[in-house]
Amino acid sequence: MRRLYFLVPGTTGKFYCGGLFAELKTLKIAQQVCTAEVVTYRQREADTLFLDDLLAKGAHLDAIFVVSWGFDVPKLLKRLKAQQVIYHAHSAHYGFRLPANVPIVTVSRNTMGYWGQLAPNSLIFHLPNEISPEFSNQHQTRDIDVLVQARKSSEYLLKQLIPALQSQCNVYVIDHFVDNLGELFNRSQVYLYDSAEYWAQQGVTEGFGLPPMEAMASGCHVFSSVNNALADYLDPGFNCHKIAGYAMEYDLHQIMQRVQQQQTFELPAGFLAPYRVASIAQRLETILTEINTFFDLAPTYQTLIPDLTPNRLRQLRMKTFWQKVQKKLLKSGK
Structure with missing residues (x-):
């Protein structure tokens, strides 16, 4: 090696x-x-x-x-x-x-x-x-109803949904660097993550989306966008809930339902195994x-495969175009 x-x-x-x-x-x-x-x-x-x-x-x-x-x-x-x-x-x-x-x-x-x-x-x-071992359900008392990180959150989340939730439950907004997210996840019932707007502005994609999986591993009910790599593992209706579902009232209803149930979320056995060190x-x-x-x-090696460059793509498209033209000419000639 x-x-x-x-x-x-x-x-x-x-x-x-x-x-x-x-x-x-x-x-x-x-x-x-x-x-x-x-x-x-x-x-x-x-x-x-x-x-x-x-x-x-x-x-x-x-x-x-x-x-x-x-x-x-x-x-x-x-x-x-x-x-x-x-x-x-x-x-x-x-x-x-x-x-x-x-x-x-x-x-x-x-x-x-x-x-x-x-x-x-x-x-x-x-x-x-x-996903580090620190992100696991410690089965402790959860004194935070809804947890959200300000960074990467959508304008809708910060300016509409969070203010509406704050009038109904205990919401904790993280607006600074936190050394131990695992501790906060274990204190929270629901975690909100809405990054589609942020990444659309950046022009690049959500590469993995660690926070939602770390929150799930810690027993939180996750409400998240499912853009880019989040779709690798998030499955709305089964292991998470899709956030920004048509109207704010729908989100409020779904989130408050989980808050009031006072039950932690449990991932299926073996779900996290591919993300652990071993x-x-x-x-x-x-x-x-x-x-x-x-x-x-x-x-x-000497026989290198041609790269799929923009120039080669143009050549291939032109070749395909002329092949189609020739077929039409042959048919019309008959």
Whole structure:
């Protein structure tokens, strides 16, 4: 197994976000399979490798660089042209293309489908994010009726639904960074998540949607949008409820019904198994074994499959068009 270098812009302060935490969790799991280290490329940090220093040493044939920060990927690929690279894909629709010699590991099937269409000649794998053990039902007293995070929430949720709920029950709105979400989930009966509007404005997709699954694992009744990767695991009417259902009054009725029932939500047995460390580590070992073999053999390959570039698509469409024209001409000639 080659050494893995997980590239992130930084690991402190302004770089704190769900994507960073998910990437660092994957790094820890990778360390069960092979040697893996974090490498920063925007800010230098004590006791952490820095990309400029690594690249100054030339090609690292015994290592694989893992890139994941969507907007930075095109620039990073140019800098890593002489290296072996994996793209760890979270969100989709960043607008760049990948050469076929860069394997893609996606955190959701939604993102896998996106790259399966855009990069049909690439190696593509699915490796879900981890749901940590802290996200489990502690069966404790729940003093919060409705929990919601302000970040990524829709205008409808914050300005209409939440004010309406506040007149009927105890609503807790998180508007700051929280160190222990698992504790808050275990204090809450209902969790609201409505991110479709946010991601539509960003122009990219919900890459995984950790909070709704973490809330479900902690015993919350989840009311959520089902955009993008959320559709991987959310099943309205069965393990969650679709939020923003036609009218605010409908949402109010559905949410208050769960609040008044005073019952925690229980996921089906085995539902979380694919998202726990043991399963992810096993999948990652299989994926890395295949990718290492690919990098061993790729330099010897000569018959490369043509990429599905915009120019090739135009050629194929033109070819199909003329084939149809020729068929019509043959028919009319008869």
